[in-house]
Amino acid sequence: MMKPIFALLLLLGVAGCSSSGNWGWYVIDPTTKSGWINIKFLVSGMGNTILISVIAAAISIIVGLIVALPGQSSKRGWRIVNRVYVEFIRSIPLLPMLFWVFYGLPIVFKSMGLDIPIDPFWGAVITLAVSDSAFTAEIYRSGIQSIAKGQKEAAQTIGLNYYQTMRYVILPQAIRRILPPLANQFIYIVKMSAFASVIGMQELTRRANELVVTEYRPLELYSLLIVEYLVLVLIISAGVRWLERRMGSDERH
Amino acid sequence: MTDAMIELVDVNKWFGDFHVLKNINMTVGAGEKVVICGPSGSGKSTVVRSINRLEEHQKGTIRFNGAELTNDPKSVASIQGEIGMVFQQFNLFPHLSVLENLTLGPIKARGLERSKAVERARHYLERVRIPDQADKLPSQLSGGQQQRVAIARSLCMEPKVLLFDEPTSALDPEMISEVLDVMVELAQDGMTMVVVTHEMGFARKVADKMVFMDQGEIVEQSDPQAFFANPQTERCRTFLSQILQH
Numbered sequence A: 001m002m003k004p005i006f007a008l009l010l011l012l013g014v015a016g017c018s019s020s021g022n023w024g025w026y027v028i029d030p031t032t033k034s035g036w037i038n039i040k041f042l043v044s045g046m047g048n049t050i051l052i053s054v055i056a057a058a059i060s061i062i063v064g065l066i067v068a069l070p071g072q073s074s075k076r077g078w079r080i081v082n083r084v085y086v087e088f089i090r091s092i093p094l095l096p097m098l099f100w101v102f103y104g105l106p107i108v109f110k111s112m113g114l115d116i117p118i119d120p121f122w123g124a125v126i127t128l129a130v131s132d133s134a135f136t137a138e139i140y141r142s143g144i145q146s147i148a149k150g151q152k153e154a155a156q157t158i159g160l161n162y163y164q165t166m167r168y169v170i171l172p173q174a175i176r177r178i179l180p181p182l183a184n185q186f187i188y189i190v191k192m193s194a195f196a197s198v199i200g201m202q203e204l205t206r207r208a209n210e211l212v213v214t215e216y217r218p219l220e221l222y223s224l225l226i227v228e229y230l231v232l233v234l235i236i237s238a239g240v241r242w243l244e245r246r247m248g249s250d251e252r253h
Numbered sequence B: 001m002t003d004a005m006i007e008l009v010d011v012n013k014w015f016g017d018f019h020v021l022k023n024i025n026m027t028v029g030a031g032e033k034v035v036i037c038g039p040s041g042s043g044k045s046t047v048v049r050s051i052n053r054l055e056e057h058q059k060g061t062i063r064f065n066g067a068e069l070t071n072d073p074k075s076v077a078s079i080q081g082e083i084g085m086v087f088q089q090f091n092l093f094p095h096l097s098v099l100e101n102l103t104l105g106p107i108k109a110r111g112l113e114r115s116k117a118v119e120r121a122r123h124y125l126e127r128v129r130i131p132d133q134a135d136k137l138p139s140q141l142s143g144g145q146q147q148r149v150a151i152a153r154s155l156c157m158e159p160k161v162l163l164f165d166e167p168t169s170a171l172d173p174e175m176i177s178e179v180l181d182v183m184v185e186l187a188q189d190g191m192t193m194v195v196v197t198h199e200m201g202f203a204r205k206v207a208d209k210m211v212f213m214d215q216g217e218i219v220e221q222s223d224p225q226a227f228f229a230n231p232q233t234e235r236c237r238t239f240l241s242q243i244l245q246h
């Protein structure tokens, strides 16, 4: 699985060596001291990229479920709440939402007499989580709807209440169908977390940007940046496949 | 009849504009076995589903042990535990083992201790004659076995009455009798039962009362001897001659 990455690196390396001096791989050459320092600087953004993505995904998974459940209600009012949230949130582009949360939300808080500062980290987490939750809610909706109506009715006739029906009957069956699309959403979050760089969050993209300014080697540095995201996403994909296999071999379907 | 366990008085129901139940009047006494038959689409399922509130009627009254069914979620939950239901499609929980299917309701809805619930589950598995399948998944059982598990799952709630909605219609012919045998035994043990079925042999054997429905109405309601020997209406005669041919 790592083969494509090496192939890509090799391609870039070969291209760099054979070209007429437009390439300067020295900037991230691990055999030189300055190159090694640069690499460490770039890769150290990985921690924040992962942390932002994981926390945002965790919040999105919970908020998405809370938003999805009223969408299943027999009461029209509840379904409308669900539709309004989903349609509204998913129509806002990520970058404007990020600006609104980071620059606007503290003013809203202040006008309410609350002193809640929003730092780049939480600004990014909140934006990614809320933006993603609309999609997560839709994933839950299709997962829950794919479970036949008879399951819910059978649960009712053995006296289970709404919460118990969801907890023990519907969601355990839905989760298997929900997992692959949820994993896709997680990959989406990881990629979108790059936007956090514009509000000063020190993650992968921000680190690359800062080094480009001082070293002036955009081609090499952004190439490495792309490879960094590639590695992250491939690791996540492998993890998801492992999880799916494990659930599959459980035989409980 | 004042000691009726289930009582339907002038029950009417609509699906949108479609008048699916028209002035349904019916009583089921304690220990009584009522068999409902009639052409497909005549409203049989809707009647039994109204009794345990899977469907809501719009006019008339349904009483269970004297208490009127209302929309109060608490009363709905309490009757749904007391009135067992066996579906045409079994509706077992596919992600749970047979034993877990049987203990879920008693443990979660009734707060029964796990060990007691397991004991009870094994007892009823014995009664439906599949004591050694407890740890299998429903998908590993035959249709007839699955339906017997579904019956045992209902029995584990120790319901006051059992509703059956065409319990053998989804089964291969050679499995029908193993399910009907279990149902006959239940009837002999005194269980109150409302059974939608076209199995007239079963009806003859256990029914105290036959109900014939057509187009949302109860057309005939009588004891089995009279019902089979001397149907009062043309519609019922036609229906019986069609289904007894098979």
Ligand SMILES: Nc1ncnc2c1ncn2[C@@H]1O[C@H](COP(=O)(O)OP(=O)(O)O)[C@@H](O)[C@H]1O
Binding pocket: B015, B018, B020, B038, B039, B040, B041, B042, B043, B044, B045, B046, B047
């Ligand atoms: N949820 C529903 N919405 C609309 N029409 C329904 C619904 N359920 C049943 N019906 C209609 O009501 C009629 C009676 O259905 P049902 O009670 O299932 O009949 P039976 O069990 O006697 O075959 C049928 O015409 C059916 O199409």
Ligand SMILES: [Mg+2]
Binding pocket: B044, B045, B046, B165, B166
């Ligand atoms: Mg039916």
